[in-house]
Amino acid sequence: MTKETDQLSFMIESAQADNQPVVCLGMTFKNDEERKLYFQNELRKKLPELRDIEGFPIGNDEDIIALSDPPYYTACPNPWINDFIEEWEQEKVEMYGKKTDEEYNREPFAADVTEGKNDPIYYAHSYHTKVPHKAIMRYMLNYTNPGDIILDGFSGTGMTGVASQLCGDKEAIQDLGLYIDNHNLIYDEEKNCISELGSRKTILNDLSPTASFISKNYNLNMKNFDVVELEMKKIMDEVFLELKKYYETAHVPEDIEHKVEAKKKGIINYIIWSDVFLCSNCQSELVFFEVAVEDTTGKVKDNFDCPYCKINLSKRSLNRVYESSFDNKANEVIQLAKQVPVLINYTFNKKRFNKKPDALDLELIDELHSIVSPYWYPTNLMPKGYNTAQPLKSHGYTHVHHFYTKRNLVTLAAFFHKLKQSNMHTELLFILSSIHIHVNKMRRYQPVKPGGTPGLPGTLFVSSLNVELSIFDVLPRKLRDIKKASYNCHHLSAIGCGSATSLSVNDNSVDYIFTDPPFGSNLMYSELNFIWESWLRVQTNNQSEAIVNNVQQKELQDYQHLMEMAFKEYYRVIKPGHWMTVEFSNSQATVWNSIQESIQKAGFIIANVSALDKKFGSFKAVTSTTAVKQDLVISAYKPRKENIEKMKQEQNTEESAWTFVKQHLEQLPVFIGIKGEAQIISERTPRILFDRMVAYHVQNGLPVPISSGEFQVGVAQRFPMRDGMAFLEKQVAEYDKKRILVKEFAQMSLFVSDETSAIEWIRQQLLKKPQTRQDLHPSFMKEIQHIAKHEMLPELDDLLYQNFLRYDGEASVPDQIASYLRKNYKDLRGLENDDAKLKEKALNRWYVPDPNKQADLEKLREKSLLREFEGYIEELEKSKKKLKQFRTEAIRAGFKKAWSDKDYQKIVTVGDRLPESVIQEDDKLLMYYDNAQIRLGL
Numbered sequence: 001m002t003k004e005t006d007q008l009s010f011m012i013e014s015a016q017a018d019n020q021p022v023v024c025l026g027m028t029f030k031n032d033e034e035r036k037l038y039f040q041n042e043l044r045k046k047l048p049e050l051r052d053i054e055g056f057p058i059g060n061d062e063d064i065i066a067l068s069d070p071p072y073y074t075a076c077p078n079p080w081i082n083d084f085i086e087e088w089e090q091e092k093v094e095m096y097g098k099k100t101d102e103e104y105n106r107e108p109f110a111a112d113v114t115e116g117k118n119d120p121i122y123y124a125h126s127y128h129t130k131v132p133h134k135a136i137m138r139y140m141l142n143y144t145n146p147g148d149i150i151l152d153g154f155s156g157t158g159m160t161g162v163a164s165q166l167c168g169d170k171e172a173i174q175d176l177g178l179y180i181d182n183h184n185l186i187y188d189e190e191k192n193c194i195s196e197l198g199s200r201k202t203i204l205n206d207l208s209p210t211a212s213f214i215s216k217n218y219n220l221n222m223k224n225f226d227v228v229e230l231e232m233k234k235i236m237d238e239v240f241l242e243l244k245k246y247y248e249t250a251h252v253p254e255d256i257e258h259k260v261e262a263k264k265k266g267i268i269n270y271i272i273w274s275d276v277f278l279c280s281n282c283q284s285e286l287v288f289f290e291v292a293v294e295d296t297t298g299k300v301k302d303n304f305d306c307p308y309c310k311i312n313l314s315k316r317s318l319n320r321v322y323e324s325s326f327d328n329k330a331n332e333v334i335q336l337a338k339q340v341p342v343l344i345n346y347t348f349n350k351k352r353f354n355k356k357p358d359a360l361d362l363e364l365i366d367e368l369h370s371i372v373s374p375y376w377y378p379t380n381l382m383p384k385g386y387n388t389a390q391p392l393k394s395h396g397y398t399h400v401h402h403f404y405t406k407r408n409l410v411t412l413a414a415f416f417h418k419l420k421q422s423n424m425h426t427e428l429l430f431i432l433s434s435i436h437i438h439v440n441k442m443r444r445y446q447p448v449k450p451g452g453t454p455g456l457p458g459t460l461f462v463s464s465l466n467v468e469l470s471i472f473d474v475l476p477r478k479l480r481d482i483k484k485a486s487y488n489c490h491h492l493s494a495i496g497c498g499s500a501t502s503l504s505v506n507d508n509s510v511d512y513i514f515t516d517p518p519f520g521s522n523l524m525y526s527e528l529n530f531i532w533e534s535w536l537r538v539q540t541n542n543q544s545e546a547i548v549n550n551v552q553q554k555e556l557q558d559y560q561h562l563m564e565m566a567f568k569e570y571y572r573v574i575k576p577g578h579w580m581t582v583e584f585s586n587s588q589a590t591v592w593n594s595i596q597e598s599i600q601k602a603g604f605i606i607a608n609v610s611a612l613d614k615k616f617g618s619f620k621a622v623t624s625t626t627a628v629k630q631d632l633v634i635s636a637y638k639p640r641k642e643n644i645e646k647m648k649q650e651q652n653t654e655e656s657a658w659t660f661v662k663q664h665l666e667q668l669p670v671f672i673g674i675k676g677e678a679q680i681i682s683e684r685t686p687r688i689l690f691d692r693m694v695a696y697h698v699q700n701g702l703p704v705p706i707s708s709g710e711f712q713v714g715v716a717q718r719f720p721m722r723d724g725m726a727f728l729e730k731q732v733a734e735y736d737k738k739r740i741l742v743k744e745f746a747q748m749s750l751f752v753s754d755e756t757s758a759i760e761w762i763r764q765q766l767l768k769k770p771q772t773r774q775d776l777h778p779s780f781m782k783e784i785q786h787i788a789k790h791e792m793l794p795e796l797d798d799l800l801y802q803n804f805l806r807y808d809g810e811a812s813v814p815d816q817i818a819s820y821l822r823k824n825y826k827d828l829r830g831l832e833n834d835d836a837k838l839k840e841k842a843l844n845r846w847y848v849p850d851p852n853k854q855a856d857l858e859k860l861r862e863k864s865l866l867r868e869f870e871g872y873i874e875e876l877e878k879s880k881k882k883l884k885q886f887r888t889e890a891i892r893a894g895f896k897k898a899w900s901d902k903d904y905q906k907i908v909t910v911g912d913r914l915p916e917s918v919i920q921e922d923d924k925l926l927m928y929y930d931n932a933q934i935r936l937g938l
Contacts, residue, residue: 039070055499059538073216078496092147108608108635124485136163146198148511153500155204158215168199212497217430225486266346277318282309298447329379337395375413378534501565513580520591521548567602604636684725709859869894895928907932
């Protein structure tokens with residue numbers, strides 16, 4: 001049999017498979033087409049009601065229905081999600097024998113994850129941000145069982161759905177470096193059983209029609225891709241035959257300079273276009289490529305000479321040349337930056353050649369400009385936006401079609417026309433959408449890659465040198481990429497398009513949430529997606545888009561409010577005691593605090609923050625010195641109902657604090673060890689436990705029942721302590737067993753920026769090595785170079801006296817110092833703690849106190865901080881100016897005391913006199929300030 005016969009047979013078999021009976025949501029249909037038509041009609045009936053849901057996209061009914069594949073995917077809020085949840089819960093019982101209310105207990109996934117972007121699935125289709133599915137799988141395996149229901153309300157291109165399906169794929173699990181036994185149990189690198197092999201179910205939602213459409217294809221249509229590939233190749237041949245003359249160029253033989261053989265035609269791969277500028281001296285037109293690009297290296301020069309008047313110029317000193325013309329699509333006279341073709345790369349006899357455009361090429365371009373495509377293409381007016389200003393200002397681009405050369409515009413239009421006639425319309429459209437970033441005028445010329453690179457990530461930037469890449473050159477390559485990414489996917493996801501602030505999901509029905517929300521002002525998704533969504537004819541309703549955007553008049557407070565609404569929805573739909581993982585990347589502390597504040601206000605309790613290294617930074621992460629190079633991952637859980645009720649009943653009593661701590665300790669990892677080193681679990685330390693307890697009470701309108709000093713005493717009395725960490729009785733044995741197997745603790749990496757981090761840094765140094773003030777001082781001075789300008793940091797002596805203890809030589813040497821000295825000095829080994837030689841060596845060394853003595857220090861420190869806070873109050877009463885320098889710890893202590901006294905006005909008064917950046921960048925101050933304003937009705 002020939003290859004063509006094989007392909008034909010395969011297509012016949014697939015067509016026959018498509019005509020098999022299909023069961024969907026308990027209903028049986030003759031085939032999948034009948035299923036789709038039935039649910040499309042049902043969707044049409046539901047659309048009037050669905051339009052009232054927040055985030056409903058902009059588009060008419062028929063375009064939304066055409067894009068949808070109901071009930072699995074709707075290009076609007078999906079009305080069948082709860083039907084799927086009900087069916088999935090029943091399947092879980094039937095397949096796995098698990099009840100929906102089974103006892104559930106998981107520790108947070110505390111390890112840092114490194115997963116790159118080189119996997120074919122990740123690479124197949126570009127989007128502004130994307131978490132690798134392999135990284136998500138790590139979290140899923142920790143928090144869920146096979147058949148569990150996972151939600152992602154900011155699902156982007158649907159990697160959460162891909163990850164959930166591949167949790168049932170042995171090869172994908174093994175690619176993570178994990179082991180599967182004969183009982184389908186999954187073990188990690190340390191041979192700990194972590195999960196069970198089996199796919200999970202997902203609810204995927206995104207505000208963007210583009211994102212949800214890509215998500216739909218990644219999760220529903222990546223199977224039997226050979227059939228789709230053949231269909232796309234057939235359409236490519238048809239379109240190329242129709243438009244072939246516009247992709248031909250006369251061949252220039254290498255051996256005969258400047259000779260053009262018109263009868264020998266090559267096929268264009270790409271064309272480099274250049275802006276035209278005016279010389280600031282002689283007003284001659286200068287083609288930027290010709291004057292600024294070096295012939296040998298292709299590099300763009302910063303300075304160059306005008307070929308006419310010889311004056312030395314720079315690009316910044318020049319003005320672009322603009323051309324006026326009547327745009328029959330915009331129905332107005334427009335002025336666009338003049339661009340001319342300067343280099344054509346083409347293929348002839350399977351070899352690539354470069355040439356300057358000749359007269360025939362220029363005639364063909366003129367002809368292209370004058371033709372009217374018989375097919376539709378979008379001509380939408382570009383919206384006013386943060387990103388749309390640059391192409392408007394630099395090149396005059398006012399409408400969507402201005403972002404394409406006429407050649408690529410008419411070619412895309414022809415593809416769209418033929419794709420709509422295919423019964424594989426959405427799968428083919430998915431492939432075509434993957435080349436969008438490569439075939440518009442934002443593709444930039446690069447000296448090392450003359451064929452150009454996609455536009456700057458996160459922008460709509462149009463450069464002075466751009467590359468028109470042939471659709472027939474890039475599409476076959478993307479088709480191969482997507483085929484490599486195909487996998488044995490099933491209908492295990494329910495996908496919708498709408499706002500995460502209004503999810504059509506029943507209460508307490510989701511087992512786990514993985515989510516990658518917008519990052520403040522990092523990316524303006526609705527603006528970046530506008531061009532392609534114009535082709536889809538369904539666009540983002542950005543009213544509830546959670547971003548910081550001056551044009552949309554959304555400030556940080558608006559962003560935080562929208563995120564809080566989204567997290568409240570998450571809190572409503574997730575089951576009590578279950579976990580949410582929030583992947584987050586932003587260089588600004590204000591946005592980071594807004595996310596944490598929103599999570600806690602919604603009712604979640606944060607249990608861990610770790611790092612996710614995606615190996616590649618975005619454009620902004622790479623170029624900004626303050627940018628976060630690694631994404632942060634927040635693990636948070638919804639407290640159990642019985643604990644919430646108990647704390648309410650116990651309010652105004654200390655027991656409320658201890659109920660919280662017991663619940664929190666139960667959710668935390670018992671031991672974290674890597675390569676023979678144990679790690680301090682910061683969430684188990686008394687100081688962090690106290691902060692979490694206070695945050696929960698404040699965010700939920702409960703009085704803080706205990707002071708820091710009393711809390712320190714109570715922790716030591718009520719819970720077993722190990723290595724400065726608190727445990728439940730049932731956890732201690734496991735910790736002790738694992739602790740014996742490691743030699744030492746890994747030191748936590750700290751960036752000292754304020755008093756709290758300075759104290760923690762000192763604590764780490766003294767735990768590692770009890771030392772004198774003189775030993776500690778040089779290192780301390782190096783660490784405090786990055787203290788904020790407003791921060792009035794106490795001297796090292798004050799920090800030591802307020803938080804640590806010094807051995808004065810009177811009593812026996814404390815165990816912490818004695819243990820260190822015996823380990824590091826041979827002549828001291830075997831000596832008792834009261835030996836004179838040991839005492840002499842230990843003299844004046846500072847060390848970390850045990851919990852009881854720490855509590856006494858904490859009480860003294862709190863009194864000192866409150867005295868300082870009252871001094872600020874007196875200062876503010878005398879002057880109307882803002883505080884310029886202060887101890888943030890004193891402000892925190894004062895706010896906490898004022899909250900306990902219900903003196904909300906004091907918090908707001910002082911907060912208003914602090915620099916706004918300080919309030920926004922400090923999570924504790926922001927928590928008290930925001931909640932005090934709410935209490936006062938501000």
